[in-house]
Amino acid sequence: MLTALGWSPEQLLARVNQRRAQRGSLPLHAKTGYPWLRNGRPAAEVRPDVLAVLSYYSERPVTAAALGWDRPRSRRQRPLDRPYEATATELLRDTQGEVPMQRRSFILLSGAAATAPALDLLMSGSPLLRAAHEGDRVSKQLTTTVEQAVRQARELDDSEGSASTLLWAGGIWQNLGKLITECRYGTAEGLRLHTAHIEMSETYGWMLFDAGHHPQAQRVYQTGLRLAREAADSPGAHQATVNLLASAAYQESWLGQYHEASALLDVAENRRPQSLTPRLRAVVEMRRIALAGQTGDTEALRRADGQTRTHLALARDSEEPYWSLWLSPSAVDAQTGRALLAAHHPDLAEAYLGGRTVDDAEGYPRDRMLFASELAAARAQTGDVTGAAHAARKALTLAAQVGSHRVHRHLDAVTATLRQEHESHPAVRELLTDTTRPEQPPQP
Template sequence: MRTEPIPLRQHLGLLGWSCEQLIARVNQHRNRRGSLPLHRKSAYPWMRGERPSVEVAGDVLAVLAQHTGRPVTASDLGWNRPRQRRRPRALDTPYEATATELLRDTQGDTPMHRRSFLLLSGAVATAPALDLLMHGAPALAAAQDGDLVSAQLTATVEQAVRQARELDDSEGSASILLWAGGLWQNLGKLITESRYRDAEGVRLHTAYIEMSETYGWMLFDAGHHPQAQRVYQTGLRLAREAADASGVHHATVNLLASTAYQESWLGQYQEAATLLDVATSSRPQALTPRLRAVVEMRRIALAGQMGDTTALHRADDRTRAHLAAARDSEEPWWTLWLSSSAIDAQTGRALLAAHHPDQAEPYLAGRTTEDDASYPRDRMLFASELADARVQTGDVNGAVEAARQALALAEQVGSRRVHDHLARVTTALRQQHDTHPGVRTLLTGQYS
């Protein structure tokens, strides 16, 4: 009777398999049940004594059993023993890692929104952004022995990134995190494992930075703040090592702006200001009018969180001036959402955050009636914020009507951030105006 486990290396030797061949068969097994594929190098740490997650271990054991013709258990491989202390991950200290290290560390078998990280703050939150101000970084090189990425595949990647953003705009974030995370992860694999010409390399790097902004925003919207930071920082690190190209710079500015918005939301105001300063200081010649407007929109949000209404209105004026100067045919596609109505909305939200609900109300009221039907999350958010402003100014009937608009959109929206905000508003209505007939009707769902 065997008492000692046979290491995975010996099992593979008996089968005549390499690590890559094992993973290829495991991925076939995972594909049949709809799971994401593993990185082709995933088995190498297992050969050194580490072990995979419970889910992946089950896949490996099933494949080994199928091909050896006998049951293979976790104890057979020594995988039932206490886990060894894991090696430090690049994502634990993303400000110290290279783009390649970060890209590889994102390719684990656990989705990003289920991985555990500490929230970053202070200088560590801004380090990858500040590195953008320094020139002369070594360029991120394509793999020398990978398959060649064609122009057609590159175009398909770009279209998928665009569709991810459009899907997020139309549905919110919670229901599509797994799909978007897989796209972001696989794009990272493509960049690190494939060969590509310079032209395709620029486009792939641009697409990755754009996808980092979109996926990071989804994580932020779902309340996964440490994970969103890691996605943002990975995109910024790649931007530091990418080629000097206008598409890369445009996408990086947008990524910096969204990263700053999250920091504002978390109350990390100095970090947010630093990120926005980098956005306008790093290669300022690459900034288009709409890009400048996007950055100023985030300054509006930051000023509102800080209660600085003077800075808020200055940023509002600058945003409108930049938007008026834009020629849309020369602007990045992902800036075209910005409109005067969107500026009204952001200014109203910022004034509400600065505790000026009376000033916020007219801005928010205009937004909810004019917003594009293709953005239900935005309409739900601003309707709930309008309700919030009206609760604070004592307009109960108006608050009920705005909350009704928000609730009517709730089933279309998967955003935890927006649902949490609406829950706070309806709780305030119930606590402060529980005898009001409109409030009672609203909260019991008895309205048409």
């Protein structure tokens, strides 16, 4: 009908809004009509206005049945339901709804569905994501502000964990997607915005993973990977993509999806390997340590541990991404210890985990709390109940600073085991007293 009338959807909406204005109703957005051309339909309160306008200008009655609006609505899959088939633009737009990401419902992806966006990074020829032709222009100053916000989100997660920061970080991620799809910007600003979104996808995805929102974290990771494939190539975007792949692989290892984790790490290593800095190589090998521990492959674990330390020793921090500076020799010790514990070698794990929780400088309380609770588990399994209770108490002292559901659940599991198996032990009784004592208000 629009073709017969010679109208665009915007022209139809302009006439519909004229009719709505006559009775004092709010106007509809000029782009509202486009979904009606793709098997959508107007809302119930809008439909009579649309039909009246079409009937008036076509000079014949137009009914809902004539336009197919009387049939049951077929459920349309959203791009986030099938991120392995969608483009970056589709995914970015599908994240811009009113419901926060952690409150949306998705199924957990596995197999080829989980790895497809990563494997696509190995293919060339993808069309580049373009800025909008219309819309406000993104200035250099705004681009710098976006980059600062992304960095602050990561620092906040490192210092506090995910629980209290999800809404704020999700807003940054969502609004950055809106800038990319709805605004105009030059090539230089586009590269920076795309890189910032990939970095923010890693940070926000990690927060969702840390809070136990695993399907949502996968969607965030995969949206970042789709954008990485369609973004213009640059060292910063490539480095951020490698880090994103490594974090996505860590989540897959945690979920027991070992084949998928290995595939993600292979892509991280084999996509432009000449561009990998020593610290980036160390980050990837660090995630291989975790994977080897989960699969019980102690030979691969020791090999990855050695490679991580070799790469780390070659790094010149002034030439490395800021987000890779958390990786230190003691962090490698802690990850290796945790992996050995997962591989059922608590005696070997204890030596690695002890140094992380005792000798590390202040900072990264979530990691320190996690590895202190892992140390408690290792000592409990080797029969050192006093040492286990001491490590659990150390984790408990960090608990008030950490908003990570994942780490708190781990500490709860360790203390529950100590209670069930060693409740009469003096050190365990003292620990259990600490865990049940009501929190004291801060002193003036």
